[in-house]
Amino acid sequence: MAHGNSDSPVEDLTEEGARGELARLAGLLAEANRAYHTEDAPELSDAAYDALKRRNAAIEARFPELKRDDSPSEQVGAELAEGFAKVAHSQRMLSLSNAFDGDEVRDFDRSIRRYLGLSDGAPLAFTAEPKIDGLSLSLRYEDGALVQAATRGDGAVGENVTANARTVDDIPARIEGAPALFEIRGEVYMSHADFAALNERQIAKGAKPFANPRNAAAGSLRQLDAAITRDRPLKFFAYAWGALSEPLADTQKGAIDRMAALGFATNPLTALCDGPDEMLAHYARIEEARATLGYDIDGVVYKVDNLALQERLGFRSTTPRWAIAHKFPAELAWTRLEKIDIQVGRTGALSPVARLTPVTVGGVVVSNATLHNEDYIAGRDSSGGEIRGGKDIREGDWVQVYRAGDVIPKVADVDLAKRPEDAPRYVFPVTCPECGSEAIREEGDAVRRCTGGLICPAQAVEKLKHFVSRAAFDIEGLGAKQVEQFYRDGWIREPAEIFSLQERYGSGLQQLKNREGWGEKSANNLFEAIEEKRKIGLGRLIFALGLRHVGEVVSNDLARHYLTWDALVQAVDTARPAAHRHREADAAVERERATAAREERRARIKETRDLVWAQDPPVPEEARAAWEDLVGVDGIGTTVAVSLVTSFGQEAERASVDRLVAGLDVQAAERPATAGSPVAGKTVVFTGTLERMTRAEAKARAEAMGAKVSGSVSKKTDIVVAGPGAGSKETKARDLGVEVMDEDAWLALIGA
Template sequence: MTDTAAARDQALDPGKVSEAEARQELEALAKRLAEANAAYHTDDAPVISDAEYDVLRQRNAALESAFPHLKRADSPTEQIGAPVSETFAKVTHAQRMMSLANAFEEAEVVDFDVGLRRFLSLDDTAELAYTAEPKIDGLSLSLRYEHGTLVQAATRGDGTTGENVTPNACTISDIPETLEDAPEILEVRGEVYMSHADFEALNTAQKAKGAKTFANPRNAAAGSLRQLDAEITRSRPLRFFAYAWGETSAPLAETQADAIARLTALGFQTNPLTKRCDGPAELIAQYRAIEAQRATLGYDIDGVVYKVDALDLQRRLGFRSTTPRWAIAHKFPAELAWTRLEAIDIQVGRTGALSPVARLTPVTVGGVVVSNATLHNEDYIAGRDSKGADIRDGRDIRVGDWVQVYRAGDVIPKIKDVDLDKRAGGSVPYEFPVTCPECGSVAMREEGDAVRRCTGGLICPAQAVEKLKHFVSRAAFDIEGLGAKQVEQFYNDGWIREPADIFKLKARYGSGLQQLRNREGWGEKSALNLFQAIDDKRNVALSRFLFGLGIRHVGESASSLIATHFGTIEAVLEAADSAVSFEGDAWDDLLNINGVGEVMARALVTTLTQDAERASIARLLEEVAPAPAEAPEVVDSAVAGKTLVFTGTLETMSRAEAKATAEALGAKVAGSVSKKTDLVIAGPGAGSKAAKAADLGIETVDEAGWRALAGLDPS
């Protein structure tokens, strides 16, 4: 095993962190990856490399697998891309554009095959073929053809909504504007990219005329496609590979390989390295063959994508929340490097957590300059886990040490090891602060928690400012012109202390505008625009309102789930009041929301029932009116709208397939039986859940009864 692979194994091994450490790390991962998504997909200015981003997601998935009850509602595994830019018209995709799950080691490819066979109830001898194709490092694009004519081109965006770039796409020679012998409706999906040679020529030309140059071919391709002037796009050497499809009025073929061949016949460029493979051994062989050609391909790739070949099996396998079950990206590995630890800084987050960050002598790791690394918490610095056991064989980390930086497996690069042979004489162990560096309040560490937290609460400027930054962030109230810099400025000047103050700015300071427009970076027009942007957000979706409150463990996706379940802010607050004892019908109702666990529910109830928080929310509600959430569309099925619980062994399908089928039919699937449960499906070996259902008088059916309700063919 290489040093890189060994380091990755250690970093991604969830057994090496405690539950408290995992909770802290998942919170940090969610924040960092959200920032990376916005930088990469919206701004075309990535702050981390693709390889690092992918491994951060892998680390997140490993932690969630080891600690499923800690999965956050704003988990990166529940998100695709980033919100679309306001610069372009928005397009709602007829079928959601998904992302891909990742694998980094050959064993994970084997596990992928084993998992699919288990889901499909196939034994080891049954045929299960795949396709393998290079994963192009470019910008995803969807092309919609109607009656053989290109009518719309859209970027992926957040997977549901993309940007309309039709005029720009029409300038790319690889994209045909008309098709012959195509289905009446055909949505072709692929990747816009730029070759290495064209990238170098473009940057040379940009330098010659004193214009902006691009950091890499992916940025150049994305920036070129997302131009307001299509003529600029026309002047850029963009290419397009087709590799998938969305909505079609008629099937392209019966297999992935034949469908790609059909796209080729229709006039699209498809990758010549795409190959049909029988099983993991052939997939890995093709991965190695593509990797060996990587440097000579003439365009950037960052891995190989494997897809189940039979389209009927793809349909059976279906999708997770953001990724298809039938595909995975086998990514190229990350790297290690040694550098000097110059300082350890303590950052205070909106929940009061004191997070240590290593400041490093800048070093290039896998093509990316690294100057910061996470240090997790005081135990990690001291060379022990939360239970006192040694990590790194007990080697602590000190300022001035020569440290090994690992680019995979954490929110920012991680310090993996220390070279004691290079430690300076007279160095002393790092003393973690016991008071908040921002407000001086006591920083306490509760029993069982790996994180030390400031007790200052609202008097701590770091917490207050971070909460306000979160409130105005893109996924929350998204107030145009009021970003992190402006929030800090207004807070330091005493203009805002809580969210309600934002909506009082105009009344307090807008009469003459003089106080605002005389500030650096502000004029009368920008001040008026800010006041208007604030007023525009007096009516906001309930999900955004809830997310904007910054409740610990309640992220973007959870806010949406809670909003949809309760409908109004009044109902949410009433539910919290009724569930304050963490028992009873209101508590059970909260736990029955699919995706809301006990940790999240406790955080929600505790926060919303605190006097200070409730008073702050009341003041905010005097200024804004959260729009009631729309009830989800009801699917016409026998189980639509019902809450189901599966227990025991299913014999004709896996538990995962049964759950996915139920959700596709509009049902909710819960993990426990309560008064809110409508139906229990009990297979052989059903135990306490079936017994509880009987005690509560809840209808129970066997697997045959479930298949009949679901409209599945008898087996």
């Protein structure tokens, strides 16, 4: 059976292999986000980072049920640096999905057409503009006056850098003729000439030079003293907008022209293109001119020009459907691999990391590289075949580092001519380096995992760090550093103990305030912050538990579906017998896949699954219904459902969760405020072929009006919208007495 490997084509990954690869990618991207957004000290270029996110997204697209709780596709930016006030963006500042070749650009065009229901020959215009390698900035103008400037931060909350932004010549303090409320967005950057001059001044006064123009621009804008920013040669290109009191134009190009007319610098290389061929031709022109521009770019951004179509296309969780970044190729470098370290993650995965003699690749100093898994070190791919010509990787090797697609880059090749004759092969550990427990590798999995669970400090600490992270409980004053300290001293071993911290140590104040880094005020603030977070939303609670495959988006989907903690727990517990039967069926199907001939495989696999589901003893009807309802929640799927059932069924883990919830005030989730909507609160199922809108558009419209869209029909279903070829779902709905209507009736009902 195939194992996961970062060299493996996504289509060759097994489910378990994909799970391991997603774990690797999540760790690398989290480290990169901290380095890039919080510390302004990236270890690689934007192109390399985005290529890694691209692989993560491709795996999630093929295995949507495997999306992790810390999925990089659900994150924008990183934690905010200390020292700046927080600013909540009125509209999220999102990142872009990526393309790396012409085929992917054409796929982007085709995906837009599919979503909108447009034929291949229908006109569809795009803008194409250089992607500036700088720091994203949002400027808020009210009645023509600049009142606020904020960095992107994590996409939802940024840093208030208003005083600093006022020192940038390209950012006007006042504008005339703009909407009363106008949020303009763009990129702060530094030209090559200004960057070189700045580094000369840094060296002359004995200060450390900047690594590249992007670091210099980011560091300059985020100075606590605006006078320092004023002395730095920053520039600004405008290319987008946030909140508006009135539209700028009907098209993307028209809006950019309007921004230029208002006095903002816009990129002169922005062009209007009719389809992929013209987009790629403009990409080639920009790439050819790249070295002469005088500032850094790392690709070309394409956007659907028609703003009404942009609105229809909408957004994924962190990226718009109507835009994509076509990135430039990355680079290679050679250096020495000094040591191979093993890191243990929150799920127990043992991840090998190469410690390198530092080397500069494209302006970034690289000292670490991923080695993926033990197969990759041994020179094998996911199917056991050779990679790198079968050359293994050993400590002391001279290795080629490849930066495209990895935040911590990967080792791409080995120079055997420089290998010492006595260099021993690397032996991958079979015990956990953190707790000494056995580290096992299950069949079909690329990753070896520690079996220590809660006794493994690496797993326990990482779970606690996740629990207090920004998207989870977000307890002020209790971050990763404090969690490590409290765990090391035995104060906190599981999440419930956070909320009994003060009680267990009497007032707690005397012991805490005498610790290094703590005083009476900070101790009091911590206890108050903990008490404030006893009231928590259901979605945040689910996400905070750190269950495998249950990320922020999935957590919120579950919350909106079940509304209360008790309802979720009851549903998961009730579905347990059906989940066990599902796993039995999956195991039987895997055996069938390995033996059945290709031409008869589909029929054999379906027959196998049906036989397992029908075997004695029968699964109770209420368990089957609960299971179908769980897997029918849009975006959940069987892997997430199995993870929930398995986690809630583990005695120690369930007891830990119960202790936690007993001390919390869990707030029920709410569906969208949709006063007057005829479908608010109703469960809707779409089946058959929709002729006047795509399935994705229908789902988005229904959810925006407060409906819950399900993938299966049950007694709880309120409406089934049946198009041609509806089949068994329509039949079941009529048998259950559920209202069935055609697409025209549905559109009439919702007033569309």
